[in-house]
Every structure is written in structure tokens, then in C-alpha cells.
Amino acid sequence: MKPTLPALVLSGLIATGAPALSAWSTTASAPVPDAPPSADRPIVVGHRGASGYRPEHTLASYELAARMGADFIEPDLVSTKDHVLVARHENEISGTTDVASRPEFAARRTTKTVDGRAITGWFTEDFTVAELKTLRAAERLPSVRQENTIYNGRYEIPTFAEVLDLRERLSRELRRTIGVYPETKHSTYFRSIGLDLETPLVAGVRRAHLDLERAPIFIQSFELTNLVEMREKQGVRARLVFLTSASGAPYDLEAKGDPRTYADLLTAQGLRTIATWVDGVGPEKSQVIPRQSDGTLGEPTPLVNDAHAAGLDVHPYTFRNENQFMPPAFRNGTTPTDYGKAVNEQVRYLEAGIDGLFTDNPDTGVVAREEFLAGE
Numbered sequence: 001m002k003p004t005l006p007a008l009v010l011s012g013l014i015a016t017g018a019p020a021l022s023a024w025s026t027t028a029s030a031p032v033p034d035a036p037p038s039a040d041r042p043i044v045v046g047h048r049g050a051s052g053y054r055p056e057h058t059l060a061s062y063e064l065a066a067r068m069g070a071d072f073i074e075p076d077l078v079s080t081k082d083h084v085l086v087a088r089h090e091n092e093i094s095g096t097t098d099v100a101s102r103p104e105f106a107a108r109r110t111t112k113t114v115d116g117r118a119i120t121g122w123f124t125e126d127f128t129v130a131e132l133k134t135l136r137a138a139e140r141l142p143s144v145r146q147e148n149t150i151y152n153g154r155y156e157i158p159t160f161a162e163v164l165d166l167r168e169r170l171s172r173e174l175r176r177t178i179g180v181y182p183e184t185k186h187s188t189y190f191r192s193i194g195l196d197l198e199t200p201l202v203a204g205v206r207r208a209h210l211d212l213e214r215a216p217i218f219i220q221s222f223e224l225t226n227l228v229e230m231r232e233k234q235g236v237r238a239r240l241v242f243l244t245s246a247s248g249a250p251y252d253l254e255a256k257g258d259p260r261t262y263a264d265l266l267t268a269q270g271l272r273t274i275a276t277w278v279d280g281v282g283p284e285k286s287q288v289i290p291r292q293s294d295g296t297l298g299e300p301t302p303l304v305n306d307a308h309a310a311g312l313d314v315h316p317y318t319f320r321n322e323n324q325f326m327p328p329a330f331r332n333g334t335t336p337t338d339y340g341k342a343v344n345e346q347v348r349y350l351e352a353g354i355d356g357l358f359t360d361n362p363d364t365g366v367v368a369r370e371e372f373l374a375g376e
Contacts, residue, residue: 041373043356044365045181046070047318048089052360055137055148056096057087058155059166066170069366072179072218074358075163078186079195084129085160085204089140091186094121097135098153105131114189115251125195132157144322144337160201164208179216183243187226188252198226202234211238218315220282223252224265224274231277239279241315246284266303271310280313280355288316288352295328297345300352308353317358319346319365343368 046065048056054064062073075087091114094100099122100109108127111120124132137155139148158166164180171178182205184197191197201219202211210217220241221227230236244262253260264270266287274281283303292298307314320326324336331340346357346368359365 042350042354042369043071043179043315044069044362044369045072045074045315045356045358046362047074047358047360048076049073050360050362051140052145052321053148055139055151055155056089057158058137058151059158059162060151060155062158062163062166063170065362066167066174066178068362070178070362071356072181072216073163073167074181074183075158075160076183076185077160077197077201078124079190079197079200080124080127080129080132081195082128083195083200085197085200086124086129086132087158087160087163088124089185091124091190092119092121093124093135093157096138096140097122097157098138099135102135114186116254125190125193129159144324146337160204164204164210168208177216179218180210181218181220181241183220184223184226186251187221187223188255198230198234202230202236205236205238211236213237213239215239218280223250224277225250225252225256228277240277241280241282241313242274242278243282243317244284244287246286266306268302268306268309271306271312275310275312278312280315281307282315282317282358285316285319285349285357288314288349288354291327297327297329297348304353313355314353315356315358316349316354319349319357319359319361321361321364343371347372 046062049058049061050064050068051061054061057075065073076089077085078088078091080086089096099105105122108122109120111118112123133156135157136153137157138152139145142149160182167178167180182201184201187197205211205217215238218239218241219230220243222243222245224242227240227242231240244266249261265274266281266283271281287301288303289300290298304314319342321339321342322337323331323333323340326340326342326345330345332338342361342364346365349357350368350372357365
């Protein structure tokens with residue numbers, strides 16, 4: 001069964017054990033100190049916020065993640081028609097908003113090809129930010145997280161600027177550094193329609209005083225070209241992370257006829273090559289510890305050791321509490337949406353040497369880290 005969230009967590013009064021800010025400012029307009037969370041322990045990234053408990057990519061989800069103890073909150077970024085970055089899992093928004101029920105936008109339903117795949121729905125790039133602000137967020141996985149549906153219709157789509165403002169406010173309020181971990185979604189596609197993500201992203205990061213080598217930020221992408229260009233052409237100093245999938249290849253490389261796959265780029269040589277531009281990799285978690293044919297976890301791959309040898313951090317994704325997302329040995333009962341032994345699973349990965357993890361349930365990640373560091 002799914003446990004009820006502790007009242008102290010919901011009220012934001014939990015003690016997270018996170019490091020306090022090294023400096024403190026009571027001036028609302030002053031920048032948050034640039035010290036990142038402590039480097040001597042793995043980081044917990046609130047994947048799309050606390051998306052196990054609130055509709056993803058809402059300010060409520062991000063705030064709850066921080067109050068649960070997440071070190072970083074993670075917005076996926078796409079562009080509006082007027083070139084404003086907003087936080088959505090995809091640029092097609094029929095599954096994460098109420099747009100399909102809005103008659104005033106019915107005519108904007110269309111089919112587009114994004115990263116080589118035909119998709120039908122409503123797309124952020126066909127709306128101004130003012131129009132998107134009239135929509136309301138909805139739970140993306142209602143059959144898995146039925147409890148989250150009670151929050152449908154209550155939250156706006158946030159802009160990246162609003163997420164950065166929230167990060168700054170919460171860092172002061174909680175007296176510890178809250179980091180931000182933005183992801184560019186479909187960079188090649190957005191560039192092809194004249195709405196590149198990187199220009200407004202870098203501008204926003206710099207306005208927030210985060211474009212520093214050890215600032216509490218990681219910028220991530222499943223594509224490599226935009227990360228290279230941000231480093232080499234735009235002079236970005238903030239840490240960059242290359243995301244990888246267990247199959248396939250980066251779309252930007254496919255589009256240019258480059259035959260390299262994600263697997264190629266995660267070899268020891270591939271990691272040494274990309275370390276020229278990036279500071280870490282974000283692999284799908286099976287690339288760190290694969291599942292056996294019977295569904296149980298096998299032995300760790302060489303990825304963590306090879307990445308560390310290349311000077312790269314490793315932050316795998318995505319850890320979730322529900323049985324259906326875990327290996328059989330970590331499930332409780334047979335109901336797919338019940339919670340399994342998520343802490344145990346995450347400890348296994350922490351023991352493999354990862355430097356952090358993405359989780360939909362940040363409170364679970366915090367407990368797993370505590371048990372790992374305590375050697376339990």
C-alpha cells in the first residue's frame with residue numbers, strides 16, 4: 001500500500017540534514033550564495049519536482065521536492081511561440097494540461113514530426129506564454145498516481161524564470177542551497193523552427209548568477225551538439241551533463257549522419273571524449289546496474305568507474321516508488337501501483353558509486369542516502 005505523507009513533510013517542517021547556506025542574505029534582490037550542495041555525498045534530484053506526489057513540472061511539485069530534502073529541482077524546458085522557456089515534460093501538452101478540454105484552442109490540435117516521430121496534439125510553440133498561463137496542469141500518469149489527480153486544474157505552467165525565482169526563495173527560506181537541474185528538450189527540433197532553447201536558457205542562468213563552475217546548477221541534454229556549443233561558443237561555465245538512453249542515439253547526431261550511439265559514447269573512450277565538454281553523464285539506471293533475464297538486478301557495469309576515471313559525475317534516472325518501476329526482488333505484493341522496496345533499490349545503486357540520483361519521490365531518496373552513508 002502507498003503510505004500517507006507525514007504531516008511534517010507536507011507542512012515543510014522536516015529536518016533534511018542538508019548543509020546550511022555558507023552565507024545568508026535578507027535582501028530579497030540579492031543573489032543566493034553560489035555554493036553547491038556538499039560534494040562529499042550523493043545528491044538527490046527531485047525529478048520534475050516531487051512528481052510522485054504532485055503533478056509534474058509545477059511550482060507546487062518543485063517546492064515540495066525542496067521541502068522533502070531534494071538538493072536539486074529539475075525542470076524540463078521547451079519554448080513558447082514568443083520564445084519564453086516553460087517547464088513541461090514535452091512540447092506536446094495534451095497529457096499534462098487541460099488543453100484538450102479548452103474549446104478556444106481546439107483548432108490548434110495538429111500533427112508534427114519531432115525528432116523523426118509523428119506526434120498529434122497541442123504544442124507549446126503554438127501558444128504565447130500568456131495563452132499557456134490560462135491552462136492548468138494535470139497528472140501525467142493518472143492510472144499510476146490516482147492520488148495526484150486531486151490537484152488537477154490547480155496549478156499553472158511555470159516559466160523557467162519562475163522556477164529560478166522559486167529556487168532562490170526556497171534557498172533563503174530553508175537556509176540551505178537548493179540547486180536547479182534544467183533539461184533542454186528536443187534542442188534540434190526547436191532550433192529548426194527558429195526557437196532555440198539555449199539562448200534564453202543561458203541568459204536566464206546568467207541573470208540568476210548561476211553561470212559559475214561550482215554554482216548549484218547542472219544543465220542537461222539528451223543531445224550532445226547543444227552542450228558542446230554552450231561550452232565552446234557561448235562560454236558557459238556552469239556544469240553540463242549529457243543524458244543517455246539504454247538504446248538508440250542522440251537525435252542531433254542522427255540528423256547529421258553521425259553513426260555514434262549512446263552506447264558508443266559511454267565506452268571508456270567515448271567518456272574521455274565527451275569529458276572535453278561536459279562534467280557528468282545522466283544514464284538510464286539500467287546502464288549502471290542492468291536487469292537479468294529474470295528481472296533481478298545484475299552486477300554493476302564499468303560505467304561508473306569509467307566515468308569517474310574520465311572526471312565525470314554519474315547521476316542515473318529515474319527512481320520511482322511504485323512496484324511496476326522496480327525489479328521483482330524489490331516489489332511488495334503484486335499490485336503494480338503499490339509501493340515497493342524503493343529505499344533498498346536506491347541503496348544498491350548508491351553502493352555502485354553513483355554521485356546522485358533522479359527520483360520522483362525525493363523523501364525516499366533522502367532516506368536511501370542516509371542509510372547508505374550510515375552503512376546500514
